[in-house]
Amino acid sequence: MLANQIGYYSLILGLLFSFLLCGISIKDFNNSNKKVNQNIFTLSFLQLTLVLVSFLSLIVSFVKSDFSNETVFNNSHTTKPLFYKISGTWGNHEGSLLLWLLVLTSFIFLFLVKSKEQPKKYRILTLLFQQLIIIGFFLFVLITSNPFNYLFPVPTEGLGLNPILQDPALAIHPPLLYLGYVGSSIIFSASLAAVTQNYISKEWGQHIKKWVLISWVFLTIGIMLGSIWAYYELGWGGFWFWDPVENVSLMPWLTLTALLHCILVLERRGVLTSWVVILSITTFMLSMCGTFLVRSGILNSVHTFANDPARGIFILIFLFVLIFLSLGIFFLFHKENNKDSINFFWLSKETSILVNNWFMMYFLSVVLIGTVYPIFLDVISAEKISVGPPFYHKLIAPFLMPFLLFMAIGPKLKWIKSKVENKNSLIIFFIISVVLTFFILKDLTTDLLFYTVLISAAFFLFFTTLKELFFKKLSNTSQTTAHFGFSLLILSILFNSILSSEIITNIKVGEKYIDNKSEIFFEKIEEKKESNFNSIVGYFKITDVNGKVIRLKPELRIYNQPAVVTSEADIKTTFLEDKFLVMNIVKGNKYFNIRYQVKPFMLWIWISVLLISLGGLLSIFKKKYEK
Amino acid sequence: MKNKLKLIIIVVFLIFCFVIFFKGLNNSNTYIPKINNEKNIPVFKAKEFNSNNYINSEKIFEENIYYIVNIWASWCVPCRKEHSLLIELSKNKSVKLIGLNYRDNLNNAKKFINELGNPYAKILVDRDGILSVEFGAYGVPETFLIDKDKNIIKKFVGPINKKIVEEIKIIIK
Numbered sequence: 063m064l065a066n067q068i069g070y071y072s073l074i075l076g077l078l079f080s081f082l083l084c085g086i087s088i089k090d091f092n093n094s095n096k097k098v099n100q101n102i103f104t105l106s107f108l109q110l111t112l113v114l115v116s117f118l119s120l121i122v123s124f125v126k127s128d129f130s131n132e133t134v135f136n137n138s139h140t141t142k143p144l145f146y147k148i149s150g151t152w153g154n155h156e157g158s159l160l161l162w163l164l165v166l167t168s169f170i171f172l173f174l175v176k177s178k179e180q181p182k183k184y185r186i187l188t189l190l191f192q193q194l195i196i197i198g199f200f201l202f203v204l205i206t207s208n209p210f211n212y213l214f215p216v217p218t219e220g221l222g223l224n225p226i227l228q229d230p231a232l233a234i235h236p237p238l239l240y241l242g243y244v245g246s247s248i249i250f251s252a253s254l255a256a257v258t259q260n261y262i263s264k265e266w267g268q269h270i271k272k273w274v275l276i277s278w279v280f281l282t283i284g285i286m287l288g289s290i291w292a293y294y295e296l297g298w299g300g301f302w303f304w305d306p307v308e309n310v311s312l313m314p315w316l317t318l319t320a321l322l323h324c325i326l327v328l329e330r331r332g333v334l335t336s337w338v339v340i341l342s343i344t345t346f347m348l349s350m351c352g353t354f355l356v357r358s359g360i361l362n363s364v365h366t367f368a369n370d371p372a373r374g375i376f377i378l379i380f381l382f383v384l385i386f387l388s389l390g391i392f393f394l395f396h397k398e399n400n401k402d403s404i405n406f407f408w409l410s411k412e413t414s415i416l417v418n419n420w421f422m423m424y425f426l427s428v429v430l431i432g433t434v435y436p437i438f439l440d441v442i443s444a445e446k447i448s449v450g451p452p453f454y455h456k457l458i459a460p461f462l463m464p465f466l467l468f469m470a471i472g473p474k475l476k477w478i479k480s481k482v483e484n485k486n487s488l489i490i491f492f493i494i495s496v497v498l499t500f501f502i503l504k505d506l507t508t509d510l511l512f513y514t515v516l517i518s519a520a521f522f523l524f525f526t527t528l529k530e531l532f533f534k535k536l537s538n539t540s541q542t543t544a545h546f547g548f549s550l551l552i553l554s555i556l557f558n559s560i561l562s563s564e565i566i567t568n569i570k571v572g573e574k575y576i577d578n579k580s581e582i583f584f585e586k587i588e589e590k591k592e593s594n595f596n597s598i599v600g601y602f603k604i605t606d607v608n609g610k611v612i613r614l615k616p617e618l619r620i621y622n623q624p625a626v627v628t629s630e631a632d633i634k635t636t637f638l639e640d641k642f643l644v645m646n647i648v649k650g651n652k653y654f655n656i657r658y659q660v661k662p663f664m665l666w667i668w669i670s671v672l673l674i675s676l677g678g679l680l681s682i683f684k685k686k687y688e689k
Numbered sequence: 690m691k692n693k694l695k696l697i698i699i700v701v702f703l704i705f706c707f708v709i710f711f712k713g714l715n716n717s718n719t720y721i722p723k724i725n726n727e728k729n730i731p732v733f734k735a736k737e738f739n740s741n742n743y744i745n746s747e748k749i750f751e752e753n754i755y756y757i758v759n760i761w762a763s764w765c766v767p768c769r770k771e772h773s774l775l776i777e778l779s780k781n782k783s784v785k786l787i788g789l790n791y792r793d794n795l796n797n798a799k800k801f802i803n804e805l806g807n808p809y810a811k812i813l814v815d816r817d818g819i820l821s822v823e824f825g826a827y828g829v830p831e832t833f834l835i836d837k838d839k840n841i842i843k844k845f846v847g848p849i850n851k852k853i854v855e856e857i858k859i860i861i862k
Contacts, residue, residue: 438709
């Protein structure tokens with residue numbers, strides 16, 4: 063009750079502070095004083111505190127199961143474990159927007175504190191642009207999705223959190239993803255401010271790089287956690303389905319990755335300014351667009367918490383206001399750097415980064431078209447289609463090959479003008495990769511040529527970066543780690559898709575299923591009771607060709623609130639492969655439908671993504687860009 | 690000059706995107722294939738909710754009035770939302786509501802009815818969901834309007850809203 067009031071009023075106060083901040087900043091902007099007015103820091107800090115208070119009071123309402131709060135009533139239940147009561151705070155539309163606000167305000171405060179050596183006007187403008195976004199979100203929360211709506215009479219019990227969202231990975235996935243998404247808002251505001259001040263320069267590049275890296279690392283890990291959740295919880299036995307919602311998180315990642323590389327060029331040579339600005343703007347716009355697509359109900363998914371067109375219209379208008387604003391600023395203020403028109407030498411680091419950009423743009427357009435084309439088609443011709451994995455695989459895979467080769471060679475080049483050094487070792491590596499791939503794949507796949515080309519390219523990157531990591535002490539560790547991680551990721555994904563095997567069958571207790579590879583014995587079922595669900599556990603004994611025995615215990619959970627049945631896969635993860643078993647009830651209860659999958663290198667997919675993020679992390683803590 | 694042209698092209702394109710998204714918002718995103726108009730109701734036999742007796746479909750739809758078949762379940766959250774509208778509809782004399790309890794626990798279902806009221810003239814139990822499929826349902830909730838000739842003339846996927854209630858009222862007048 064009380065927490066509800068506190069939360070609501072601190073939100074309103076927070077909005078007022080936004081206006082105050084804007085007023086003071088505009089006044090301070092024309093002030094000849096060299097330093098930023100101290101009040102701005104204080105106000106920004108207070109605003110952050112207010113949003114934090116509001117967020118904490120929502121958590122309190124969730125923990126106390128205060129069902130007079132509509133958000134709590136819709137998304138919580140008294141029997142839920144404490145952990146999920148807390149994570150339920152951001153497991154719904156209203157709460158997650160509050161989290162957005164929290165991250166937005168804390169990032170601008172950190173930015174103000176961390177940018178002391180930057181020009182004053184630039185800092186104030188960044189603050190203004192950021193406040194514009196913050197005001198937009200405050201209004202969005204207060205008008206369309208107030209998390210503190212009061213219910214009377216107070217219900218005795220809540221409706222419960224969607225059981226498939228009750229998962230540890232998913233509890234931390236949104237906060238991390240938001241840090242990435244919202245981190246890009248700072249890049250957006252800062253680049254707009256820098257454009258108006260004509261401050262896109264080497265110094266600016268150095269300063270903004272940290273922010274780009276931070277959001278990039280969070281976004282990478284956030285996407286991975288979402289994917290881990292899909293793998294463990296959805297029980298479809300895959301980790302990436304090219305679902306619109308997944309795509310929507312991948313798109314800002316692609317532009318952010320391109321931006322990251324452009325910043326390196328900017329930082330060293332002061333060129334590619336247009337690229338940097340456009341990518342900064344697009345990254346945040348894509349993050350916003352993602353929010354729009356998943357929240358408005360225009361797409362259907364677990365993330366679509368509620369289909370409320372009013373919300374969709376609000377974000378849509380807000381999104382386009384921001385797009386037009388940034389477009390206007392870009393065309394009015396951006397002066398193309400003279401250096402930009404100088405042609406790069408074809409063999410240089412700049413050129414290879416430019417090539418990387420174009421590849422990223424290509425991948426982005428594939429994903430973008432695959433995601434929004436169905437919406438366009440639906441509106442124009444009322445025809446419903448859905449774009450599936452084959453579309454993406456067909457369009458992305460062939461281009462992955464040259465992309466991987468560029469990734470291997472590009473970082474070896476020098477700035478301005480370069481020769482390929484160690485040609486011989488590169489050629490040897492390439493030959494080794496092709497031969498190795500050919501012998502590995504010879505008996506494994508029917509599509510030999512395609513996979514050989516692709517996997518040799520990945521192996522090539524793998525070997526060159528591996529050599530770099532071990533033999534060159536002075537090399538750029540962060541970049542090499544990230545690129546090495548990427549080669550490992552592609553290798554794991556490809557081998558995973560080639561070598562995976564699957565058995566689907568109906569089986570009842572006491573029965574055995576035998577084929578030439580393995581033997582599955584259904585031993586028994588057991589029933590268990592937990593506080594928020596009942597479950598049926600199946601005991602399976604699986605013997606493989608070598609006589610090795612493993613036991614798997616997949617589960618069927620019947621949640622009480624809301625009453626939903628979910629099937630929990632049991633997964634035995636080892637260094638080289640995952641064994642994955644999931645069961646479902648078949649009509650009549652005697653037979654169970656089971657799906658048994660052997661998926662090699664699953665663990666390595668997660669490890670390689672962690673390596674990629676580690677590369678980013680290393681770069682954050684590195685003092686200066688190494689040669 | 691060149692820049693201006695670029696700007697105009699971009700702006701026009703963005704406006705186009707805006708319009709598309711705006712229109713897309715109002716579209717429903719559930720896919721409903723067109724039903725062959727005027728499909729006859731299936732002939733079936735089903736267990737009754739309160740009495741456990743089996744009852745024939747001719748017996749259920751025997752009166753010469755409009756019928757509404759509503760598929761619901763206690764575990765279905767949207768059903769809770771549409772329930773008050775169903776009760777409103779049930780007050781109308783020229784229509785009878787038939788509830789189809791889809792894949793539900795009987796006790797939970799009874800609790801649901803006791804808590805929120807009973808708009809249905811009859812409730813049938815569809816334990817395994819087969820009957821619902823015969824009607825041509827995709828999920829819960831779903832609502833079918835059946836005319837005096839025992840044809841399914843309308844079908845609403847998802848919870849019904851005020852607008853649909855008005856639409857139904859006009860048809861059955």
